[in-house]
Amino acid sequence: MPFVKIEMTREGITREKKQQLIKGITDLFTNIFNKDPHLTHIAIQEIELDNWGYAGAQISVLREKGITADKK
Amino acid sequence: MPFVKIEMTREGITREKKQQLIKGITDLFTNIFNKDPHLTHIAIQEIELDNWGYAGAQISVLREKGITADKK
Amino acid sequence: MPFVKIEMTREGITREKKQQLIKGITDLFTNIFNKDPHLTHIAIQEIELDNWGYAGAQISVLREKGITADKK
Amino acid sequence: MPFVKIEMTREGITREKKQQLIKGITDLFTNIFNKDPHLTHIAIQEIELDNWGYAGAQISVLREKGITADKK
Amino acid sequence: MPFVKIEMTREGITREKKQQLIKGITDLFTNIFNKDPHLTHIAIQEIELDNWGYAGAQISVLREKGITADKK
Amino acid sequence: MPFVKIEMTREGITREKKQQLIKGITDLFTNIFNKDPHLTHIAIQEIELDNWGYAGAQISVLREKGITADKK
Numbered sequence: 001m002p003f004v005k006i007e008m009t010r011e012g013i014t015r016e017k018k019q020q021l022i023k024g025i026t027d028l029f030t031n032i033f034n035k036d037p038h039l040t041h042i043a044i045q046e047i048e049l050d051n052w053g054y055a056g057a058q059i060s061v062l063r064e065k066g067i068t069a070d071k072k
Numbered sequence: 073m074p075f076v077k078i079e080m081t082r083e084g085i086t087r088e089k090k091q092q093l094i095k096g097i098t099d100l101f102t103n104i105f106n107k108d109p110h111l112t113h114i115a116i117q118e119i120e121l122d123n124w125g126y127a128g129a130q131i132s133v134l135r136e137k138g139i140t141a142d143k144k
Numbered sequence: 145m146p147f148v149k150i151e152m153t154r155e156g157i158t159r160e161k162k163q164q165l166i167k168g169i170t171d172l173f174t175n176i177f178n179k180d181p182h183l184t185h186i187a188i189q190e191i192e193l194d195n196w197g198y199a200g201a202q203i204s205v206l207r208e209k210g211i212t213a214d215k216k
Numbered sequence: 217m218p219f220v221k222i223e224m225t226r227e228g229i230t231r232e233k234k235q236q237l238i239k240g241i242t243d244l245f246t247n248i249f250n251k252d253p254h255l256t257h258i259a260i261q262e263i264e265l266d267n268w269g270y271a272g273a274q275i276s277v278l279r280e281k282g283i284t285a286d287k288k
Numbered sequence: 289m290p291f292v293k294i295e296m297t298r299e300g301i302t303r304e305k306k307q308q309l310i311k312g313i314t315d316l317f318t319n320i321f322n323k324d325p326h327l328t329h330i331a332i333q334e335i336e337l338d339n340w341g342y343a344g345a346q347i348s349v350l351r352e353k354g355i356t357a358d359k360k
Numbered sequence: 361m362p363f364v365k366i367e368m369t370r371e372g373i374t375r376e377k378k379q380q381l382i383k384g385i386t387d388l389f390t391n392i393f394n395k396d397p398h399l400t401h402i403a404i405q406e407i408e409l410d411n412w413g414y415a416g417a418q419i420s421v422l423r424e425k426g427i428t429a430d431k432k
Contacts, residue, residue, distance in 0.1 A: 001223075001224050001225045001263075001268055001270070001275065001285055001329065002222055002223060002224035002225075003222075003223045003224075003291045003329055003331070004220065004221070004222050004223075005220070005221045005223075005367070006218055006219075006220050007077070007115050007217075007218060007219045007220075007221075008217050008218035008219075008249075009217045009218075013249070015410050015418070015420075017248050017249065018410055018411060018413075018418065019417075019418050019421075020244075020248050021244055021245075021248055021413075022413030022416060022417065022418060023413075023416045023417075024240075024244040024248070025241060025244065025413070026413060026415065026416035027416065028236075028237055028240040028241065028244075029237075030287055032233050032236050032237055032240070033224075033229070033233065034286050034287050035285055035286070035287060036285055036286060036287045036288070037287065037415040037416050038414075038415045039270075039285050040413075040414075040415065040416070041289065041291055041329065041412070041413065041414055042412065042413035042414075043291070043367050043407045043411060043412050043413075044407075044411040044412075044413075045115075045117070045405070045407070045411070046411070047115045047116075047117070047217075050087050050090055051090060051115060051116040051117070051118070052113070052114065052115050052116075052217055053090075053093075053094030053095075053097070053098060053112075053113065053114035053115075053116075054110075054112075054113055054114075054217070054255075055098065055109040055110045055112065056094060056095050056098035056099065056109050056112070057091075057094070057095075058087070058090065058091050058094060059217065060087075061091075069217055069251055069252055069255050070250050070251070070252060071246055071250050071251060071252045071253065072252070073151075073152050073153045073191075073196055073198070073203065073213055073257065074150055074151060074152035074153075075150075075151045075152075075219045075257055075259070076148065076149070076150050076151075077148070077149045077151075078146055078147075078148050079145075079146060079147045079148075079149075079365070079403050080145050080146035080147075080177075081145045081146075085177070089176050089177065092172075092176050093172055093173075093176055096168075096172040096176070097169060097172065100164075100165055100168040100169065100172075101165075102215055104161050104164050104165055104168070105152075105157070105161065106214050106215050107213055107214070107215060108213055108214060108215045108216070109215065111198075111213050113217065113219055113257065115219070117403075117405070119145075119403045119404075119405070122375050122378055123378060123403060123404040123405070123406070124145055124401070124402065124403050124404075125378075125381075125382030125383075125385070125386060125400075125401065125402035125403075125404075126145070126183075126398075126400075126401055126402075127386065127397040127398045127400065128382060128383050128386035128387065128397050128400070129379075129382070129383075130375070130378065130379050130382060131145065132375075133379075141145055141179055141180055141183050142178050142179070142180060143174055143178050143179060143180045143181065144180070145401065147363045147401055147403070149295070151221070151259050159338050159346070159348075162338055162339060162341075162346065163345075163346050163349075165341075166341030166344060166345065166346060167341075167344050167345075169341070170341060170343065170344035171344065181343040181344050182342075182343045184341075184342075184343065184344070185340070185341065185342055185361065185363055185401065186340065186341035186342075187295050187333075187335045187339060187340050187341075187363070188335075188339040188340075188341075189259075189261070189333070189335070189339070190339070191259045191260075191261070194231050194234055195234060195259060195260040195261070195262070196257070196258065196259050196260075197234075197237075197238030197239075197241070197242060197256075197257065197258035197259075197260075198254075198256075198257055198258075199242065199253040199254045199256065200238060200239050200242035200243065200253050200256070201235075201238070201239075202231070202234065202235050202238060204231075205235070223293070223331050261331075261333070263331045263332075263333070266303050266306055267306060267331060267332040267333070267334070268329070268330065268331050268332075269306075269309075269310030269311075269313070269314060269328075269329065269330035269331075269332075270326075270328075270329055270330075271314065271325040271326045271328065272310060272311050272314035272315065272325050272328070273307075273310065273311075274303070274306065274307050274310060276303075277307070289367075289368050289369045289407075289412055289414070289419065289429055290366055290367060290368035290369075291366075291367045291368075292364065292365070292366050292367075293364070293365045293367075294362055294363075294364050295361075295362060295363045295364075295365075296361050296362035296363075296393075297361045297362075301393070305392050305393065308388075308392050309388055309389075309392055312384075312388040312392070313385060313388065316380075316381055316384040316385065316388075317381075318431055320377050320380050320381055320384070321368075321373070321377065322430050322431050323429055323430070323431060324429055324430060324431045324432070325431065327414075327429050335361075340361055342361070342399075347361065357361055357395055357396055357399050358394050358395070358396060359390055359394050359395060359396045359397065360396070
C-alpha cells in the first residue's frame with residue numbers, strides 16, 4: 001500500500017526516465033503520507049498507439065496527423 | 073473522466089476493429105452522459121492466451137480443444 | 145474475455161444510464177468481435193470528485209469553479 | 217495518456233494531501249516526459265483495511281497489532 | 289510483485305472470507321513461485337450490483353430475477 | 361464476477377505455473393464463495409523488470425545487485 005499503476009502510450013520512454021518517474025512517485029508517497037518506501041510498488045504499462053483511444057480516435061492516427069501529447 | 077480499460081485475449085484483433093471499438097465506446101459516453109470526447113480515454117490490453125484463465129483453465133488450452141468465445 | 149473496467153467521476157449517474165452503458169458496450173463486443181455476451185463482464189467504478197485529478201487539480205475544485213466535463 | 221491509478225488503504229487521507237499528490241504526479245509527467253497536463257488523469261482508489269492483504273494478512277488485523285505503514 | 293486486484297460483486301462477503309481469500313492467494317504465490325509473502329499485495333474491490341454488467345444486463349436485475357452466481 | 365487481475369514481474373514464469381495459479385485461484389473462489397467457475401476470469405499481466413518500481417528503484421536494478429523476490 002500503495003500500488004500505483006501507470007498506463008501510458010509506448011513512445012520512446014527510456015529506462016532512465018522510467019527510473020526518474022519511479023523515484024519521484026515513491027518520494028511523493030513518503031513525503032506526503034510518510035509511507036515506508038518498501039510498501040510502495042509501481043507498475044508502468046506501455047500501451048501500443050493503436051490501442052489507446054482519445055476523443056474517439058486511435059493515438060496512432062493522431063500521431064500520423066502530427067498531433068502530439070507535448071506541453072506547448 | 074472516464075477512463076476505460078479493456079482486457080481481452082490477443083486473437084487477431086485488427087487495427088480497424090480497435091478503431092471501431094474506440095469510436096463506439098466514446099460515442100456511448102457522449103450520447104448517454106453528454107461527456108466531452110476529449111475527456112474520454114480508452115486503453116486496450118491484449119492478453120496472451122496462456123495468461124487468461126476461465127473456469128480454471130488457460131484459454132490457450134480451451135482453444136486447442138476447439139472451444140471458442142464466439143457467439144453462437 | 146473481455147473484461148471492461150470503467151473509471152468515472154461520481155456525478156449523478158442513474159441506474160438507467162448505467163444499464164444503457166452496459167448494454168451498449170456488450171453489443172459493441174458482439175457486433176465487432178462476434179463475442180458471446182456471456183463472456184463479457186463490465187465493472188463501473190465511480191470515483192469521488194476529490195479523488196480524480198485532471199491537469200493537476202481535483203475535479204471537485206474544477207466543479208466549484210464551474211468547469212464541467214460536458215460536451216459543448 | 218497517461219492515466220494513473222492509485223490504490224491505497226483508506227486511513228485518514230485528507231483532501232489537501234490528495235491535492236498534493238495529484239499536483240506532484242502531474243508535474244512529474246510534465247517535467248520528465250513533457251506531457252500536456254490536460255492529458256494526465258489520476259484516480260485515487262481508497263481500499264478498506266479489511267480488503268487489503270499484505271503478507272497473507274488483512275491490513276485491519278495488522279493495524280490492530282500496532283503494525284503501521286509508516287517510514288521509520 | 290505480485291499485486292493482485294480482485295473485482296467482485298458486493299454480496300455479503302464477510303471479513304472472515306476475505307481473510308481466507310487473502311491467505312489462500314498469498315500461499316499460492318509462495319508455493320508456486322517461491323515469492324516472499326512480504327512482496328505480495330492483494331486488494332479486493334467490491335462492486336455494487338448496479339455497476340456490474342454481465343451478458344448485457346446489470347447484476348442487480350439478474351439477482352431480482354433469481355439468477356445467482358452460485359456453483360450448481 | 362469475480363475478475364482477478366495479476367500484475368507480476370516477467371521472470372521466467374512457465375506455462376505450467378500459470379496454469380497452476382489459474383486453477384488455484386479459481387478453486388479458492390469456488391470453495392470460499394461457492395462461485396460458479398464459469399464466472400471467474402483471471403488475467404496475468406507480466407511486467408518488464410524496467411517497468412516495476414519497488415522502494416524507489418527499478419526491479420531490473422535490484423536484480424543486477426542480486427536482490428531477489430524469493431522467500432528465504
